């Protein structure tokens with residue numbers, strides 16, 4: 087199924103007038119406060135977030151997986167689903183593939199489908215946390231950190247293969263997330279595991295094309311519950327520095343212990359020009375992979391405040407690879423992604439409302455109350471008419487969720503694909 091422009095225009099008609107009234111009211115009041123409304127709308131239009139191929143089907147937990155009807159069962163269908171999201175939101179102009187779940191059969195055909203839907207190929211993700219059928223070595227006791235050289239070599243070669251696949255599609259970065267670690271004290275030698283990982287990452291780094299970057303993701307626990315080799319941003323930062331200029335840290339919102347100050351991590355990494363990628367999701371307890379902004383929208387806003395500050399003040403930090411990394415059981419995955427995209431844009435727009443000059447002056451005066459007032463005034467502003475206006479100008483839907491439902495997208499996908507298709511992945 088492909089959503090055409092006239093479908094979207096039809097769905098926008100009903101709410102066009104009330105949108106115009108709300109937008110006029112908001113943009114007038116923001117302009118009086120000195121905000122550059124048009125500048126913010128342009129930034130929202132430019133902001134694109136990659137959709138991971140594994141989020142398009144129902145996610146699972148270790149207790150079970152409840153599939154959703156009409157799931158995409160091939161890479162082509164996954165890209166079509168991203169095309170639906172992008173047509174409605176104009177924010178999902180990229181897809182992030184996971185290898186070996188998404189190895190293209192026909193590269194030219196896949197690229198043509200993506201081009202036709204205005205979708206780029208963002209970071210490619212390697213997978214050394216599962217054993218593949220017919221693999222010679224097992225990752226049961228780790229991959230890049232393994233005590234066995236043969237296992238490490240297999241994992242290094244897999245990452246090089248992923249780079250090669252991504253290169254043929256036009257990707258420019260490799261994301262490495264390792265499950266490596268230990269479940270029991272004494273199982274691993276911490277120093278050896280980290281040194282093996284560093285040496286292996288350096289081997290992969292040697293295979294990066296010049297215009298590529300390597301993004302090193304960290305996570306404190308799970309699937310290992312005693313120690314994880316790349317457990318935190320400091321370890322990721324250390325490994326990125328050891329590899330070289332094209333290696334960066336990647337922050338995933340769900341990969342922190344409860345109450346970690348993620349905005350401070352983001353800020354410090356950007357000041358050192360080492361933040362390369364960002365994964366959005368939300369969580370209550372751990373790596374819950376819930377819809378972005380569903381649990382802690384204020385924390386997301388504070389993180390965006392640091393991201394905006396970094397994008398404006400840390401020119402040496404590269405453009406970030408933005409991706410949603412969430413997947414679960416109880417919502418239609420496309421509706422879930424639409425809600426995540428909206429929450430991301432909302433936090434971004436609110437952060438753009440912060441008057442950085444005024445905030446800096448208040449900080450210099452140690453006017454703590456004023457600092458809080460500035461942040462919370464931005465956070466409490468209902469920016470949704472700005473998001474809708476940005477989408478409207480880009481050809482998207484005023485309300486992507488309403489349009490998705492009005493167009494009966496899921497039932498059309500079920501008609502096309504059948505009920506019991508299963509997406510490859512987790």
Ligand SMILES: [Mn+2]
Pocket residue numbers: 303338365411
């Ligand atoms: Mn992630």
